[in-house]
Amino acid sequence: MVQTDLRFSFEAGKNNEESETTPITFDVVEFKLEEALNEPFVLEIELLSSDANINFDKLLDQPALFTIWQGGTAVRYVRGLISNFSQRETGFRRTRYHAVVEPMLSRTRLYSDWEIFQQQSVPEIVGKVLKADRVDNYILNAQQPHLSREFCVQADETDLQFIQRLLAEESFVYRFEHGEQNHQLLITDVIQTFGSLSSTEDTEGQEDNAPAAQPVLYQPNPAGDRPQPALRTFAYQEKVRTARQTQRDYTFKNPRYDQQQMSIGRHMPAQSTEYERYDYPGRYKQDSVGVPFTRTRLQSLRRDARTATASGDDARIQPGVAFELTGHPRGDLNTFWRPVRVEHKGQQHTSGEEEAASAQVSTHYEQTAELVPATTEWKAEIPPKPHLHGPEIAHVVGPVGEEIFTDEYGRVKVQFPWDRIGGFDEHSTCWIRVAQNWAGAGWGHMALPRVGQEVIVDFLDGDPDQPIITGRTYDANHPTPYRLPALKTQQTVKSKEHKGTGYNELLIDDTTGEIKTQLHSTHGATQLTLGYLTHPRRNDGTGDGRGEGFELRTDDWGAIRAAKGLYISTDERQNAQGKQLDLQEAIDNLQNALGIAQQLAQAAQTAKAIPAEVQDQRQQLQEVYTDLKASGILSNSVAGTALASTRSAQVSANQHVTITSGKNTDVSAAKNLTATAADAVSIVAVQQGMQLIANQGMMQVQAQHGEMNIIADKTLKILSTHGKTEIAAQKELLLTCQGAYIKLSGGRIEIGGTKLDLKAPFNATGSATINYAMPMFTPAKAAFNLTGTPLEQHEQTLTRCRFFLFSE
Secondary structure (H helix, E strand, C coil): CCECCEEEEEEECCCCCCCCCCCEEEEEEEEEEEEECCEEEEEEEEEEECCCCCCHHHCCCCEEEEEEEECCEEEEEEEEEEEEEEEEEECCCCEEEEEEEECHHHHHHHCEEEEEEEEECHHHHHHHHHHHCCCCCEEEECCCCCCCEEEEEEEEEEHHHHHHHHHHHCCCEEEEEECCCCEEEEEECCHHHHCECCCCCCCCCCCCCCCCCCCEEECCCCCCCCCCCCEEEEEEEECCCCCEEEECCCCCCCCCCCCCEEEECCCCCCCCCCCEEEECCCCCCCHHHHHHHHHHHHHHHCCCCEEEEEEECCCCCCCCCEEEEECCCCHHHCCEEEEEEEEEEEEEHHHHCCCCCCCCCCEEEEEEEEEEECCCCCCCCCCCCCCCCCCEEEEEECCCCCCCCCCCCCCEEEECCCCCCCCCCCCCCCCEEECCCCECCCCECCCCCCCCCEEEEEEHHHCCCCEEEEEEECECCECCCCCCCCCCCEEEEECCCCCCCCCEEEEEECCCCCCEEEEEECHHHEEEEEEEEECCCCCCCCCCEEEEEEEEECCCCCCCCCCCCEEEECCCCHHHCCCCCCCHHHHHHHHHHHHHHHHHHHHHHHCCCCCCCHHHHHHHHHHHHHHHCCCCEEEECCCCCCCCCCCCCCCCCCCCCCCCCCCCCCCCCCCCCCCCCCCCCEEEECCCCCCCCCCCCCCCCCCCCCCCCCCCCCCCCCCCCCCCCCCCCCCEEEEEECCEEEEEECCEEEEECCCCCCCCCCCCCCCCCCCCCCCCCCCCCCCCCCCCCCCCCCCCCCCCCCCEEEEC
């Protein structure tokens, strides 16, 4: 089978029609052209030239044009760049060469990168990569919406692998269109926009969505010379393929929603729909993306469910461009088909006549093609994403001057060491989640990585688009809190003041024999230290001891609050034995004090003095201090309790103040000692005497508005050792003993008794009187507010206090 009017031509080295470079022409011996949807084409061609010294620099990486001629008409152009050129054997007059021609897109496989794309759609990302690789002869036709991807990473992929993966994921297909001057990359997400072989025929009556096409003839096994191009073989097949695609994914913003999407195939009248493929994760985070992703994946899986293979010599057939088949004996095959892969082969034997005695005298061309029905939404196989096999190191970043940069979810941004574009700022990556030690609904552990910190970033399912921070590490710029290995026994959780130099710290020191735990804040040098107290350890691991036990201290203010009660004790409980409110020693002491008070109150009552009100003491013991039933403060000491103040000390109670001692109660004052009671003062010495002594000053004992009784069971002495004794009364003065008396009243002196003895001379000089100045007393008044509310226009509350002083 020969085609006498067919020929091939090839020229190379001319950039475009405006270039002054003269192309180099070759004779074509044979060629093979492989082209397919979503693949760069490859043209391998054997050439002859009379020039055995061709300069490779003028050809390699330069434009080339291959043309198939039918008579004087160019049937097909193939434009591209020479990617491989080799010189082979040299004959009598001509030299044989071999060339490989590929599209400009093939050059993108020579580039690779690790690059982050944020908030960009696939058309935008692909356009950016193509522009960076100087591929500008393309048209991207997006018929469907393509949402921006929050975070998309090219990781360990060539630019071509990256582009092809993104295009396939979002249902894009591409082909090449060739002209005499250039070739163009056509990208679309609706394959029907690729059109069909040009036709001026009426397309009315064609099946739905089928493009108009110049018919391609099916003519098997013609005899002799082929009168016109046609398909010589045509085989159709159907395959059982996945019928249903189901996918799920996860987003922390809606954790209970499974995001399940399902897509069911078309044109399956005889196939079961139960053949389901279930994938997780689906690589989407919202339904608006999940629906097309799932549909595209199913279309990719079913791309060869209905296919045909054909061979012939119609050079117009090329991937993506639909045609109508006619002449097939099976009528339903005479329909519209779209090539997805085509292989062209040709030999032009006249070019080698001088080199081979067996050379034929004609040119031969044939092609084989894989076809799908033209109405099929054919999608390319989706390449797998790069899988990162381990975590990576990164550093937390943020705006200039900021130390903590986060969002409402506690996410941060990082700079990866491989990122050549990021500026170590808030634009380096998207927000990345941070794994915490504990996380619950409003509770858990929260420690945000801060700007500059080194972190460990892992990837969910190994997906470079799904980073998550799983740990933090120290580096040379961020050393450990304490020098190692000298201070290896210290464990710490230590923070840093935001934009300051202070810190908070929980320090656990496991030094042998000197263990301690310390909770510390530099604000006010406030800290609680438990165990062996030391000053901060030096770099050699040693530290000066400060004590043992615990210390709570601050340079500022302190407060201890316990709403239900507070117990302070020095009673021993080895190794924390017993219970928290084991108050037995304190209660025993209070009960003993209550017993003393009851006995002395009874004695005071017997002596006709005012007894102590022990009922309140008993009530407090039963209702407050026992088991701390109410919010009281109870303190007990084994060896003693001391209260000291550099200035003043105050004891105040809205109701009763009780002081009881088993032996002595001593009250001393360097200056004055005052005791004032709003009602009465009762002082009783039950067994010993009572002394009221003014060592140097005057002593006054007054009953300013009532009677005064000075009574002694035995001798009563009124003495003035260095002065005089005055006894005066406003109305009457009476001295009496065993019936005898002296009465002074109204200016008269009356003496009575059974006998009057004068033991000294007696002189009567006449009458005389003395006007004695009696002191005047002003009634004292005190206003009390016993409710605890301050008096109006008074800053402090006066309280009613009754004091009982007893001596055994």
